[in-house]
């Protein structure tokens with residue numbers, strides 16, 4: 001446990017100096033599932049919610065050096081590489097007749113404690129990029145203590161986040177207006193105008209984060225992460241109007257295209273990798289939380305317009321670990337789903353296709369893993385690797401690793417072709433019978 005904790009620029013605080021033992025009960029009763037029966041939710045559950053505008057005047061990209069002490073940036077540069085954590089769906093709230101509050105808390109705590117333990121002095125992951133669904137079931141401010149601040153009280157690094165559908169979902173006694181506007185608590189805790197104590201931290205040290213909005217880019221040494229907000233539906237994820245189909249603006253597509261264009265010279269100069277994060281997975285083998293083809297098309301359009309494709313795409317939402325490789329213009333890109341941060345670990349409702357099955361331009365590289373756990377991404381701008389570790393009451397174990405050569409755009413490790421030690425197996429996998437059309441989810 002840390003005794004001396006970091007203090008970032010402007011007095012930003014992260015971990016508590018002497019973290020308490022893990023909770024065994026919630027400070028606030030977490031039973032908000034009743035709101036699923038509220039008049040507002042029932043009337044509007046199939047509708048997207050407005051995207052909160054970014055803070056006026058705030059640039060849409062952040063620099064890690066404004067969040068951590070200079071010594072941390074120096075250590076990253078001296079090491080010649082950066083690591084960061086990522087996972088989604090952390091909120092411990094799934095309490096039922098078959099699962100006690102203590103068990104639910106234990107799932108999230110095992111992941112959060114393992115992540116905190118990865119950080120030793122100035123080495124280890126530089127930050128945690130949360131992939132959304134921080135607070136269940138409706139993103140309530142009063143649950144931030146039990147589901148976010150308390151579990152990560154020993155995590156001595158900044159935590160950035162994109163919201164998930166649960167963070168933006170709304171309820172209310174009347175069908176005409178929600179009781180609290182969509183994402184109100186997320187904005188307080190992650191998009192504050194100035195760093196300082198959060199009203200929802202319950203006295204814990206971590207300062208409120210100062211992202212410009214619910215979509216933004218984080219620039220760090222060797223890597224940039226572009227985060228997008230995919231709205232409140234259970235499915236599909238939505239980041240644009242999709243040509244007028246949804247009543248939201250196309251601002252995120254323009255943002256994405258602009259950011260890819262901004263990052264293109266450094267990416268092509270071998271100075272940084274480019275990672276995309278969006279809560280709803282563009283690709284997923286999970287029948288309940290399937291891939292969002294609209295997001296995939298929107299992202300592709302922006303990449304095509306900018307002439308730059310991401311090196312890695314990270315998502316949550318489906319409560320398991322899945323890894324695909326998508327091939328576009330010969331470039332192999334991992335698409336990873338890691339919605340396994342603590343809420344639940346759930347097998348696909350329908351049997352997932354076997355590993356090495358290829359559908360259209362993407363291959364499921366490993367059998368989905370139904371574990372609680374988290375990702376560690378490491379890059380020196382020449383190669384990029386992602387490790388998945390499970391973390392539960394039995395301990396921490398590495399379960400998967402993929403490594404990409406950023407210059408050639410080819411997998412160095414973790415592809416079906418590498419696993420077989422020979423050429424890539426016949427497309428279609430075992431008994432797949434060749435190409436199959438993905439099931440449309442929209």
Ligand SMILES: [Fe+2]
Pocket residue numbers: 132133164165166279316317318
């Ligand atoms: Fe979700």
